[in-house]
Amino acid sequence: MNLKKLVAPGLAMLLLMSTVAFAGCAAEEPVTETPAETPAEEPAAELEGTIDVQGSDTMLNIGTAWSEAFMDENPMVEVSIQGGGSGTGIAALLNGTVDFAHSSRDIKDEEMADGESKGMNIVEHQVAIDGIAVIVNPANGVEDLTMDQLGQIYRGEITNWKDVGGVDKPIVLLSRDSSSGTYEFFKETVVGEDSEYAAAAKLLPSTQAIVDEVVANDAGIGYIGLGYLTDEVKVVAVDGVKASVPAAADGSYPISRYLYMYSDGEPAGVMAAYLDWILGAEGQQLVVDEGFVPLP
Amino acid sequence: MTTPPTHSGRRLGRTTTRRAAEAVVRAIIYLCGWMAIIILAAIAVFLMWNSFRAVNEAGLFTMLSGTAWYPTSSPGKFGMLPLIVGSLYVTGVALVVCVPVGVAAAVFISEFSGRLVKEVMKSIIEFMAAVPSVVYGLIGVAVLIPFVKDAFSLMSGMTAVTGGIVLGIMSIPTVISISEDALHAVPEELRQGSAALGNTRWQTTFKVTLPAASSGIFAAVMLGLGRAIGETMAVLMLTGNAAVMPASVFESVRTMTGTIAAEMGEVVQGGLHYSVLFAVGLVLFTITFGINLVADLVLERQRKRWRR
Numbered sequence: 001m002n003l004k005k006l007v008a009p010g011l012a013m014l015l016l017m018s019t020v021a022f023a024g025c026a027a028e029e030p031v032t033e034t035p036a037e038t039p040a041e042e043p044a045a046e047l048e049g050t051i052d053v054q055g056s057d058t059m060l061n062i063g064t065a066w067s068e069a070f071m072d073e074n075p076m077v078e079v080s081i082q083g084g085g086s087g088t089g090i091a092a093l094l095n096g097t098v099d100f101a102h103s104s105r106d107i108k109d110e111e112m113a114d115g116e117s118k119g120m121n122i123v124e125h126q127v128a129i130d131g132i133a134v135i136v137n138p139a140n141g142v143e144d145l146t147m148d149q150l151g152q153i154y155r156g157e158i159t160n161w162k163d164v165g166g167v168d169k170p171i172v173l174l175s176r177d178s179s180s181g182t183y184e185f186f187k188e189t190v191v192g193e194d195s196e197y198a199a200a201a202k203l204l205p206s207t208q209a210i211v212d213e214v215v216a217n218d219a220g221i222g223y224i225g226l227g228y229l230t231d232e233v234k235v236v237a238v239d240g241v242k243a244s245v246p247a248a249a250d251g252s253y254p255i256s257r258y259l260y261m262y263s264d265g266e267p268a269g270v271m272a273a274y275l276d277w278i279l280g281a282e283g284q285q286l287v288v289d290e291g292f293v294p295l296p
Numbered sequence: 297m298t299t300p301p302t303h304s305g306r307r308l309g310r311t312t313t314r315r316a317a318e319a320v321v322r323a324i325i326y327l328c329g330w331m332a333i334i335i336l337a338a339i340a341v342f343l344m345w346n347s348f349r350a351v352n353e354a355g356l357f358t359m360l361s362g363t364a365w366y367p368t369s370s371p372g373k374f375g376m377l378p379l380i381v382g383s384l385y386v387t388g389v390a391l392v393v394c395v396p397v398g399v400a401a402a403v404f405i406s407e408f409s410g411r412l413v414k415e416v417m418k419s420i421i422e423f424m425a426a427v428p429s430v431v432y433g434l435i436g437v438a439v440l441i442p443f444v445k446d447a448f449s450l451m452s453g454m455t456a457v458t459g460g461i462v463l464g465i466m467s468i469p470t471v472i473s474i475s476e477d478a479l480h481a482v483p484e485e486l487r488q489g490s491a492a493l494g495n496t497r498w499q500t501t502f503k504v505t506l507p508a509a510s511s512g513i514f515a516a517v518m519l520g521l522g523r524a525i526g527e528t529m530a531v532l533m534l535t536g537n538a539a540v541m542p543a544s545v546f547e548s549v550r551t552m553t554g555t556i557a558a559e560m561g562e563v564v565q566g567g568l569h570y571s572v573l574f575a576v577g578l579v580l581f582t583i584t585f586g587i588n589l590v591a592d593l594v595l596e597r598q599r600k601r602w603r604r
Contacts, residue, residue: 088561095565110564172452177537177558178368196366199378202454202536202548205558209437209533216442219451 048076055089055102086181104181131248156198174222227291347575382549389460398471406479425469454536478512518591
């Protein structure tokens with residue numbers, strides 16, 4: 001197989017490097033056993049290895065953009081990105097099947113405890129900021145909702161558009177399903193931590209499904225990540241602020257959040273290089289390109 | 297039985313090896329035969345084992361009768377009734393779609409079509425069964441959701457009807473092929489006897505052949521039902537998945553299968569929510585097992601009836 005051909009000389013090189021490293025610092029400190037942990041700032045040593053990342057669907061686009069650009073610069077590195085939801089990614093990290101979990105929400109105490117019971121040390125890294133836009137059909141006349149109104153709508157207390165300044169039409173509530181980090185985040189900030197989404201809210205399996213339904217349904221209301229905004233839908237201002245990258249960056253837009261990557265222990269070697277690159281200028285530029293907000 | 301008794305000592309060695317080989321093969325075949333039963337039993341045990349925590353902490357009766365499904369709240373609410381009702385609604389619509397079409401198609405193939413048409417149709421139906429459910433789901437999203445919304449002037453096209461229609465179409469191949477088998481199994485003498493009495497082909501079909509095959513057709517319907525209730529991907533894409541007690545089939549429903557598929561990825565392994573999803577799986581397993589059992593018993597009765 002092709003992979004084998006790649007691995008054999010790579011291993012030889014690593015062996016060589018580790019011997020050099022041994023010779024160099026034998027006098028000072030006990031050296032790390034794994035040669036892959038050669039400091040990333042050494043420009044001569046070409047990075048290689050594989051990184052598996054899984055998690056948030058919101059971060060799927062940005063994650064793919066990061067991985068492709070990073071692999072272009074480091075042809076010996078292979079980064080694979082999978083979606084499935086923040087919970088899925090964290091579960092995979094806890095099961096040891098991936099190196100990084102993409103998550104659009106904080107790790108839960110329960111998940112943290114699960115990691116500790118497995119002897120893991122889960123480390124959180126903020127990598128970008130996301131705003132959640134509230135969208136309606138372009139035919140909908142409603143321009144502005146307060147956080148309070150939005151909460152009432154999603155709790156099922158307001159069920160008709162006429163109560164928020166629209167036409168006399170029942171509101172069709174659209175939400176992501178509960179495996180989505182967006183679902184949790186929207187619940188915490190809008191619906192209320194101790195309240196529930198209205199039972200009538202349709203839980204759709206993807207952000208695209210929400211966009212499709214809002215485009216097709218003039219009574220629909222949904223919420224999606226800023227990165228998914230298209231011209232087919234209309235953004236409703238929340239508390240007078242329209243969701244946008246600058247508004248999320250300066251904190252004036254109320255429904256915004258951090259996006260995270262979680263790892264088991266402080267990342268080392270190729271993983272550290274990847275994370276540093278994401279937090280650096282190039283990675284953060286991609287954040288902007290993908291419609292998210294770079295870290296301040 | 298087929299091996300002749302050994303006559304001479306010279307052939308003894310060869311026979312012993314042959315016997316040994318035979319024993320090994322027989323053991324393997326036995327094992328394969330039992331495998332299905334072992335796997336089924338293992339699934340049942342696995343489901344029960346994993347749903348133990350849910351039954352213990354959330355309570356079986358509370359889950360089965362509760363109407364609030366908020367699994368990620370703290371504390372989570374695990375009322376399964378909307379899911380069970382949702383599954384039944386979707387399945388009911390599917391039956392309304394697949395039974396008339398399926399049985400009529402089986403009658404045509406078995407009683408009225410020529411040999412060529414029969415062969416062609418049978419292979420097309422087999423192909424229909426091979427189309428992945430996500431493809432049906434995609435077509436449903438693109439075509440059926442807007443259609444249902446306009447046709448019934450609803451607020452949203454994501455309803456039990458939408459999912460049910462697609463499931464019905466997906467179940468049609470099952471209903472056709474098993475009904476066709478049942479009709480085919482009706483002895484030719486019955487048809488000839490009916491014709492001898494002066495009945496036309498239609499009269500023969502409706503008054504003799506169909507009643508004679510009725511239990512087989514019933515079994516076909518039950519198996520189609522089993523297929524519909526267990527289907528996941530298409531309903532997840534089409535029914536809107538609102539966990540509300542539906543007042544009619546024109547409302548959004550959340551099915552048991554869709555719930556497991558949508559939520560399984562996110563749960564903490566071994567947690568309460570994880571266990572509750574296994575409990576949902578157990579309910580689903582019990583329902584489909586019951587349906588298939590009934591269908592099998594009925595089929596067996598039909599077979600016995602025509603054996604003599």
